[in-house]
Amino acid sequence: MPPSPAELATLEAFALTLAQAAADVALPLFRARDLAEINKGNASRADVDFDPVTEADKGAERAIRALIEAHYPDHGIIGEEYGTLRPDADFVWVLDPVDGTRAFISGLPLWTTLIGLRFKGRPILGLISQPYLKEVFLGSPLGSRLVTAEGSTPLKVRDCAGLSTAVIATTDPHLYSGDEVQAFNHTRLAAKLIRYGCDAYAFAMVAQGTMDAALETGLKAWDIDAIIPVIENAGGIVTDWAGEPVGTYGGQVIAAGSPAVLTEALAHLSLAAKPADPH
CATH class of the missing domain: 3.40.190.80 (D-Maltodextrin-Binding Protein; domain 2)
Structure with a gap:
């Protein structure tokens, strides 16, 4: 049975906690001049295959995973940096601790932390967090909203004729x-x-x-x-x-x-x- 509205609200609050934990790791490293990176891509095709990873990526995912393991030890995890754990669980968290690492190492505030939650294989909850701008875009069957320090604002796509x-x-x-x-x-x-x-x-x-x-x-x-x-x-x-x-x-x-x-x-x-x- 899918999670109830009350359960979804609890999971949303937990996802926001995960986003904050990731931000606490990544933000101090953003625009740090001595931040080291490793290229995970094809070094011979660096123009298109430059795929950097930094301690911000790794540290943020470690922080998220630790909280999931502590609070929901029966949930699965799929993460970009540290792989898969219990992928066949009913609930599986899907993590990209720093999406847009190229932007991150360039000092551009367009990178995000992506935290998704699957239920029986289908994404039911997700957030897109940009902590430098203090924005979290959160969505679930309870609705989508922008969460900032000032509160929450509903999100709605716009109509476009073509x-x-x-x-x-x-x-x-x-x-x-x-x-x-x-x-x-x-x-x-x-x-x-x-x-x-x-x-x-x-x-x-x-x-x-x-x-x-x-x-x-x-x-x-x-x-x-x-x-x-x-x-x-x-x-x-x-x-x-x-x-x-x-x-x-x-x-x-x-x-x-x-x-x-x-x-x-x-x-x-x-x-x-x-x-x-x-x-």
Whole structure:
């Protein structure tokens, strides 16, 4: 049986506690001039495969995992930095302690902490936290809202008639390859405006109603699980490029605030749709 509203409220409060624990680790390291990084990507293709990890990523995930183990020892965990624990549990937390590490090491306040919670394999709760800006975008069946020191504000996507009036975003156009390049370019050229380099923060702006769509390729579960409940419970739609629900491995993803924008974008993107890589 899915969690009751009371149980969801408790889990939401715990997710906010996890976000604060991650912030307590990451914020003191943000804009630190001596912060070291390791490239997890392909060093021979550093222009596109530079995939840095820092102590902010590792320390924040350790802090989150410790709290989950202490308070919900029967829950599973899937984390970017420290792997998988009890993945077949009914409840599984899916963690990206610093999404947008490139932004983090560049001193740009567009990185986020992503914390998602699956119930029986489906994301039901998620948050996108930007602690430098003191913003947490939280979503569950109880609704989506922006949580700040001043209180909570409901999140609602905006209606948009189609791509020609839409503001869209993607992290980096150079991450697309093969047929994806043409599909992305057709989508980009059909839109009113496209912004780059925002990582998961762009998805938060879709939920807030200041952007109309965000699209990516090559996502892992920890890149998207937390985002889905935020977008969907703000009235938006998240699918893969074939227009199907996003699978447990991530892959090609688009989130849109209106069905019209999604339909037009998928007319281009579906031509390059492919299954997510479980690895």
